[in-house]
Amino acid sequence: MSLVxxxxxxxxxxxxxxxxxxxxxxxxxxxxxxxxxxxxSLAVQAFLQMCNLPIKVVCRANAExxxxxxxxxxxxxxxxxxxxLGPIVQFVKAxxxxxxxxxxxxxKAEMKAYMELVNNMLLTAELYLQWCDEATVGExxxxxxxxxxxxxxxxxxxxxxxxxxxxKMKAIGWGNKTLDQVLEDVDQCCQALSQRLGTQxxxxxxxxxxxxxxxxxxxxxxTPERPAPPRVSQAISLQMPHTPWSAACGTDEVLAIRx
Amino acid sequence: MRLGGPPRxxxxxxxxxxxxxxPGRVQICESPQSRPGRTRPASPGxxxxxxxxxxxxxxxxxxxxxxxxxxLPPFGSRLWCRRRPPSPEAxxxxxxxxxxxxxxxxxxxxxxxxxxxxxxxxxxGAARGRAEAxxxxxxxxxxxxxxxxxxxxxxxxxxxxxxVDLDSLAVLTYARFTGAPLKVHKITNPWQSPSxxxxxxxxxxxxxxxxxxxxxxxxxxxxxNADYDLSARQGADTLAFMSLLxxxxxxxxxxxxxxxxxxxxxxxxxxxxEAIPFPLNFFLPGRMQRQFMERLQLLCGEHSPENEEELExxxxxxxRECLTLLSQRLGSQxxxxGDAPASLDAFVFGYLALLLQAKLPSGKLQAHLxxxxxxxxxxxxxxxxxxPWDGADVPLARQTPVGPETEExxxxxxxxxxxxxxxxxxxxxxxxxxxxxxxxxxTPARAPSTQSLSIAEEDEDE
Numbered sequence: 001m002s003l004v005x006x007x008x009x010x011x012x013x014x015x016x017x018x019x020x021x022x023x024x025x026x027x028x029x030x031x032x033x034x035x036x037x038x039x040x041s042l043a044v045q046a047f048l049q050m051c052n053l054p055i056k057v058v059c060r061a062n063a064e065x066x067x068x069x070x071x072x073x074x075x076x077x078x079x080x081x082x083x084x085l086g087p088i089v090q091f092v093k094a095x096x097x098x099x100x101x102x103x104x105x106x107x108k109a110e111m112k113a114y115m116e117l118v119n120n121m122l123l124t125a126e127l128y129l130q131w132c133d134e135a136t137v138g139e140x141x142x143x144x145x146x147x148x149x150x151x152x153x154x155x156x157x158x159x160x161x162x163x164x165x166x167x168k169m170k171a172i173g174w175g176n177k178t179l180d181q182v183l184e185d186v187d188q189c190c191q192a193l194s195q196r197l198g199t200q201x202x203x204x205x206x207x208x209x210x211x212x213x214x215x216x217x218x219x220x221x222x223t224p225e226r227p228a229p230p231r232v233s234q235a236i237s238l239q240m241p242h243t244p245w246s247a248a249c250g251t252d253e254v255l256a257i258r259x
Numbered sequence: 260m261r262l263g264g265p266p267r268x269x270x271x272x273x274x275x276x277x278x279x280x281x282p283g284r285v286q287i288c289e290s291p292q293s294r295p296g297r298t299r300p301a302s303p304g305x306x307x308x309x310x311x312x313x314x315x316x317x318x319x320x321x322x323x324x325x326x327x328x329x330x331l332p333p334f335g336s337r338l339w340c341r342r343r344p345p346s347p348e349a350x351x352x353x354x355x356x357x358x359x360x361x362x363x364x365x366x367x368x369x370x371x372x373x374x375x376x377x378x379x380x381x382x383x384g385a386a387r388g389r390a391e392a393x394x395x396x397x398x399x400x401x402x403x404x405x406x407x408x409x410x411x412x413x414x415x416x417x418x419x420x421x422x423v424d425l426d427s428l429a430v431l432t433y434a435r436f437t438g439a440p441l442k443v444h445k446i447t448n449p450w451q452s453p454s455x456x457x458x459x460x461x462x463x464x465x466x467x468x469x470x471x472x473x474x475x476x477x478x479x480x481x482x483x484n485a486d487y488d489l490s491a492r493q494g495a496d497t498l499a500f501m502s503l504l505x506x507x508x509x510x511x512x513x514x515x516x517x518x519x520x521x522x523x524x525x526x527x528x529x530x531x532x533e534a535i536p537f538p539l540n541f542f543l544p545g546r547m548q549r550q551f552m553e554r555l556q557l558l559c560g561e562h563s564p565e566n567e568e569e570l571e572x573x574x575x576x577x578x579r580e581c582l583t584l585l586s587q588r589l590g591s592q593x594x595x596x597g598d599a600p601a602s603l604d605a606f607v608f609g610y611l612a613l614l615l616q617a618k619l620p621s622g623k624l625q626a627h628l629x630x631x632x633x634x635x636x637x638x639x640x641x642x643x644x645x646x647p648w649d650g651a652d653v654p655l656a657r658q659t660p661v662g663p664e665t666e667e668x669x670x671x672x673x674x675x676x677x678x679x680x681x682x683x684x685x686x687x688x689x690x691x692x693x694x695x696x697x698x699x700x701x702t703p704a705r706a707p708s709t710q711s712l713s714i715a716e717e718d719e720d721e
Contacts, residue, residue: 109584113499120502171557173470192495 018095019078023056024048025063026073031147032061036126041073043085048075051097061148107204114196114203121189124174125182131165133179408442409481410461411474412452415445417530419616421646425512426471427458429609433475435645436600437483447534449543475602486601493596497603500588500595507581508610510558511574511624515614517551521621579627585611586631593640604641611638 026041027033033041041057048055055075060066067074067083074083082091092098100108130141145161146154169175174182197203411434413427422428422445434441441460446452452459454469460477461467468474478484486494516527531544559570585607594600595607614628615638629635690696 105587106590109588110496110499112580112584113496113503116506117499117502120506121498168557171554189498191491192498195491195495196499198492 016078016095018053018097020054021056022054022075022077023058024073024075025058025060025066027063028059028061028148032144033059034130034141034144036123036130037072039123039126040071040085044073044075044088047085047089047099048092050099051092053092053097103204111204114193117189117192121185124169124172125186125189127165128169128174128177128182129179131162132169132174137162408440409463410444411441411458412444412446412461413458415447415534417534418526418613418618420612420642421445423530423613423617424457425509425609425613428612429606430458430460430471430474432608432641432645433478433485433602433605434483436485436602436605437478439478439481439483448536448539450539475605485599485605488599489596489601493601496596497601500585500603501606503581503584504606504610507577510555511578512610512613513551513555514571514574515619515622515624516617517548518555519621522619523548525620526617575623578624582624582628582631582634586634589633589637591633593637600641608638608641612642 024041024044027037029038045055045057063072063074064070068081069083071084074081075088077091080091082088100111103111129136131137141162142155142158146158148154149157166175177185411430413431414422414424417423420428421431431443433439434443444452446457449455449457452469453461453467456469458471458474459467459469460474462477468477479486486497489497515522517523528544528548531547532540534540535543559574589595592598594604596603611628611634614622614625615635619625687696691698
């Protein structure tokens with residue numbers, strides 16, 4: 001969000017309290033949504049729940065195009081539309097709800113760093129798995145991504161998105177990685193998160209802004225009912241030793257279900 | 260209890276803190292055959308002197324030889340032994356114990372010359388574990404295997420830094436931290452490097468690695484590990500902060516050096532065009548710029564690309580926040596994890612040094628960075644400690660070209676005005692002479708004057 005728009009939005013946001021009919025839009029749960037988008041959506045839902053703000057989830061096939069920045073999920077609150085976790089957190093902060101107030105500067109720095117770690121490593125790995133691994137692409141991604149559209153649009157859109165993602169992977173140096181290397185990176189990242197969490201229930205001992213972000217992917221990978229690409233089951237087996245983090249993800253899952 | 264061997268953090272399986280693998284995509288060797296007592300396997304021995312002169316090594320080892328309080332190895336005398344220079348007879352006996360002897364055998368047999376083997380073993384934290392220059396230490400160690408030394412090809416130095424490229428600088432710094440005996444080739448022609456890009460590491464087996472993280476992984480495998488003494492949590496922090504750097508600072512660095520027009524033309528392109536040999540200097544800088552711009556676009560393409568300035572402001576805002584965060588994390592410590600440098604320090608130094616040292620005409624981020632005193636002190640500290648001669652040479656050379664340029668300023672303005680006037684005069688003269696413009700206003704000019712004359716005459720008459 002640009003700086004001017006940010007200031008504008010926060011000013012308007014501060015004026016009104018959180019309405020009851022706030023909605024979150026994402027793609028269709030059963031047929032369309034992909035791993036990375038689902039994870040992002042879960043993160044936002046978890047965050048809002050941690051802040052005790054009511055939100056209704058609505059699934060639309062064209063959610064990606066409705067979003068102001070092209071990313072899902074986005075929330076519709078009052079007469080504003082905010083997309084992506086970062087801006088949503090700021091928006092909610094402007095309304096007066098924040099989870100990170102109790103953290104000191106060093107902890108905030110660490111929190112930001114760990115959020116970037118998750119974004120950098122896990123999200124990229126998810127994208128890689130979804131779009132650059134041929135088996136997954138063929139079996140799951142193409143089918144799911146193009147499901148709401150008629151032929152030939154479903155194929156065209158899917159290939160277009162795949163090409164975009166592959167370009168990005170090449171730009172950041174992941175283009176030449178093999179699947180095993182990617183899984184190794186995921187493992188390292190999970191280990192790091194696990195070490196950081198230790199035996200605490202949350203990363204900074206009480207809920208903070210970064211927790212939903214980190215738990216989302218863990219939960220995503222661990223929840224069996226989401227259709228997981230076949231290779232992700234390998235990632236799941238890598239997750240098993242990292243019990244503190246998996247346990248934390250489990251807790252949040254319970255919290256989220258108990259709406 | 261394990262005799263004789265301090266636990267090799269990364270390579271020892273059952274360490275209490277969990278096997279720490281290192282940041283990013285860096286992978287520590289978990290090969291089962293790497294046993295704690297192994298001497299340096301394939302790394303170059305002192306027989307092949309590295310390109311590094313002796314003085315910084317001794318200075319570094321003297322300053323960096325501090326016991327890390329975090330992990331105390333069971334063989335406590337290791338720390339003590341570290342401070343003792345290797346005795347000649349101990350070293351003398353080392354030739355009798357080349358590589359094949361050391362792995363796995365009962366530690367008791369190695370106890371007689373403990374300092375030698377400990378020196379020889381160059382465990383993690385080799386910066387602390389090492390003695391002086393490679394020529395002095397461990398003369399007999401590589402007697403068994405004469406492998407080729409590792410060679411590092413990187414961009415040469417400029418702007419007061421040992422290297423002008425971010426990746427090369429990070430790798431060089433890491434190598435200095437760990438005292439890895441690399442033969443450093445500072446070149447300006449990327450086509451001369453074995454992989455076509457810089458930095459590139461040619462290992463002792465002839466393999467070429469060109470991704471910076473992989474280079475550092477390789478160095479770790481060769482037991483030059485600056486992260487040896489980090490706890491698992493600090494290791495996790497390393498990963499996190501490196502991701503932060505890559506997400507927030509890297510786009511801005513690329514933008515500052517390669518996309519911002521003024522900087523690019525006056526600083527970056529100038530340096531590269533002067534450094535790269537003919538005829539590559541005509542097209543290589545441009546090609547590099549295109550690659551970087553594309554990378555930047557793909558990195559930040561998700562944000563609204565329609566407004567360049569908005570995007571720029573956002574990027575710089577995030578970068579300023581990132582710098583502030585780094586500053587807060589560093590606090591008043593010497594390095595990020597205490598008193599000895601780790602791989603995170605190498606990367607952070609790479610980013611910050613480039614921002615600080617290069618003389619940028621439009622350096623908004625530079626101004627912000629200069630305001631963060633502890634980060635500036637951190638950079639200068641590392642620069643003076645690990646790269647003393649590089650920092651000293653280049654500023655002197657830099658000052659002289661700057662002088663004449665400022666002197667030319669007043670003359671340049673005067674010359675400009677004169678040339679404009681001369682041009683105008685030439686144009687007017689040509690126009691008159693060739694008849695494009697002819698002065699025919701003589702008659703109407705005379706008419707009012709004759710009129711005035713006649714009026715005057717009339718007046719006179721009257």
